Amino acid sequence: MTPGAFEYHRPNTVEEALALIERFGDEGKVLAGGHSLVPMMKLRLAEPAHLIDINAVGGLRGIRGEAGAIVIGAATTQSEILNSGMLLEKCPILPEAAAQIADPQVRNCGTIGGNCANGDPGNDDPAIMMVLDASYVLRGPIGERQVSARKFYQGVYTTALEENELLIEIRIPAPAKGAGMAYRKLKRKVGDYAIAAAAAVLSMSGGRCTDAAIAITNVGDTALFVPAAANALQGTPVDATAIAAAAQAVMAAAEPVEDLRGTVEYRTAMAGQMTRQAIASALSRAVGS
Amino acid sequence: MASQKISLTINGEPVEAEVEARTLLIHFLREERRLTGPHIGCETSHCGACTVDLNGKSVKACTVFAVQADGGDVLTVEGLAKGAELHPLQEGFVEHHGLQCGYCTPGMLTRAYRLLQENPNPSDEEIRMGISGNLCRCTGYQNIVKAIRYAADKINQAEGAEG
Numbered sequence: 001m002t003p004g005a006f007e008y009h010r011p012n013t014v015e016e017a018l019a020l021i022e023r024f025g026d027e028g029k030v031l032a033g034g035h036s037l038v039p040m041m042k043l044r045l046a047e048p049a050h051l052i053d054i055n056a057v058g059g060l061r062g063i064r065g066e067a068g069a070i071v072i073g074a075a076t077t078q079s080e081i082l083n084s085g086m087l088l089e090k091c092p093i094l095p096e097a098a099a100q101i102a103d104p105q106v107r108n109c110g111t112i113g114g115n116c117a118n119g120d121p122g123n124d125d126p127a128i129m130m131v132l133d134a135s136y137v138l139r140g141p142i143g144e145r146q147v148s149a150r151k152f153y154q155g156v157y158t159t160a161l162e163e164n165e166l167l168i169e170i171r172i173p174a175p176a177k178g179a180g181m182a183y184r185k186l187k188r189k190v191g192d193y194a195i196a197a198a199a200a201v202l203s204m205s206g207g208r209c210t211d212a213a214i215a216i217t218n219v220g221d222t223a224l225f226v227p228a229a230a231n232a233l234q235g236t237p238v239d240a241t242a243i244a245a246a247a248q249a250v251m252a253a254a255e256p257v258e259d260l261r262g263t264v265e266y267r268t269a270m271a272g273q274m275t276r277q278a279i280a281s282a283l284s285r286a287v288g289s
Numbered sequence: 290m291a292s293q294k295i296s297l298t299i300n301g302e303p304v305e306a307e308v309e310a311r312t313l314l315i316h317f318l319r320e321e322r323r324l325t326g327p328h329i330g331c332e333t334s335h336c337g338a339c340t341v342d343l344n345g346k347s348v349k350a351c352t353v354f355a356v357q358a359d360g361g362d363v364l365t366v367e368g369l370a371k372g373a374e375l376h377p378l379q380e381g382f383v384e385h386h387g388l389q390c391g392y393c394t395p396g397m398l399t400r401a402y403r404l405l406q407e408n409p410n411p412s413d414e415e416i417r418m419g420i421s422g423n424l425c426r427c428t429g430y431q432n433i434v435k436a437i438r439y440a441a442d443k444i445n446q447a448e449g450a451e452g
């Protein structure tokens with residue numbers, strides 16, 4: 001299984017990368033970790049004439065804290081996310097999700113930017129970025145813009161990313177102190193995409209939920225942000241009734257297709273189940289209850 | 290399509306070669322370099338039989354292009370033994386019956402080698418997660434875990450004796 005022929009480019013700066021992207025247009029493809037793109041190229045589902053490898057581009061890699069935000073470079077690998085002490089302390093849902101993505105070898109190559117830009121509904125990071133209210137910093141020939149993760153995904157492999165843009169970094173508002181967060185994923189084996197998965201973030205004060213966000217993976221054309229599920233928790237003690245209502249809202253929003261991972265009914269029910277588990281786990285981690 | 294010059298280190302030896310950009314690292318190693326230790330099991334990034342070390346990290350060589358290894362450092366299973374002296378991992382696989390057909394073994398060994406660099410004294414659970422990208426259709430994994438445990442203990446003892 002050898003991919004079609006292409007020319008390989010390894011730019012060292014964002015400017016060089018953008019110039020190559022602009023020059024080759026729809027003949028070119030950005031290569032990050034390659035662990036979604038190369039399998040597609042082997043199957044000849046993608047046949048770019050030019051590959052623009054961004055792994056040598058300076059400044060695209062790393063995790064840093066800024067005033068009120070966590071910023072992650074697009075070419076940061078899943079292994080780096082998994083092993084980040086800073087994220088473990090400040091945003092533990094990211095390493096928790098990374099541990100559930102693929103396997104060690106794939107995580108050594110696969111990048112967070114590739115996971116978010118790819119547009120496959122099976123990717124786990126988009127739902128995480130939705131509950132964290134992250135923004136994607138996209139740079140093109142005429143400058144930079146930010147798009148909310150909640151607005152980025154339009155359909156299977158269709159996103160707000162323009163053909164001549166590069167995802168530079170992901171900006172995550174620093175999670176509220178004491179917020180609890182969790183990602184629950186049901187899969188058949190290590191390295192499998194989700195049958196269904198759910199991400200939950202919630203804050204508690206005086207025994208009541210003051211803020212919540214819920215999103216689900218692989219039960220629709222894109223990851224789905226489900227405000228109705230969060231609303232079902234707001235102002236409640238997040239008791240069994242509230243959790244059941246949130247799961248109900250998720251099941252109403254889910255639109256899975258039947259495939260090897262199960263029937264529509266099963267995957268819808270599992271989206272509800274993963275939501276219940278994610279909420280219960282986030283609640284147990286929230287400080288301030 | 291024009292080929293491209295690459296230079297890299299393989300098992301400690303400097304190598305220069307010309308490759309097509311689309312040549313996968315696994316094909317370059319097996320077909321050009323005749324390093325047939327790393328196997329091709331699935332060719333779809335799932336089985337881990339093609340695992341090698343690239344710049345100090347385990348990767349699946351069927352999902353990396355040879356051009357990406359330009360300037361890099363590659364270790365295959367052929368680089369584990371020192372002459373006739375087996376690496377403690379290889380010894381562990383012999384002692385503990387860590388293989389049957391042997392197809393997964395080169396990938397298991399190179400992956401376990403890196404795992405023990407990253408985590409010299411892993412728990413059985415950490416070993417299992419560490420090799421979760423390597424499939425074995427024969428052993429049921431029990432003896433592979435024992436073999437890696439054996440190697441970890443042996444390496445740690447040797448280092449303890451030195452230190």
Ligand SMILES: Cc1cc2nc3c(=O)[nH]c(=O)nc-3n(C[C@H](O)[C@H](O)[C@H](O)COP(=O)(O)OP(=O)(O)OC[C@H]3O[C@@H](n4cnc5c(N)ncnc54)[C@H](O)[C@@H]3O)c2cc1C
Nearest residue numbers: 030032033034035036037102110111114115123124167334
């Ligand atoms: C065996 C296996 C199991 C897997 N399991 C999971 C799983 O459980 N969950 C999961 O989420 N994923 C899984 N994956 C996919 C893996 O996480 C990929 O690494 C990820 O989807 C894509 O990231 P990448 O860095 O490899 O990107 P690439 O494959 O290099 O690129 C993917 C796409 O994004 C574009 N792109 C990449 N970076 C940028 C950028 N900075 N700006 C603009 N466009 C960009 C590329 O042009 C390409 O179209 C699995 C993959 C394998 C091989």
Ligand code: FES
Nearest residue numbers: 330331332337351
């Ligand atoms: S041959 Fe590379 S993972 Fe199976």
Ligand code: FES
Nearest residue numbers: 389391425426427
């Ligand atoms: S020993 Fe046969 S596949 Fe592992």
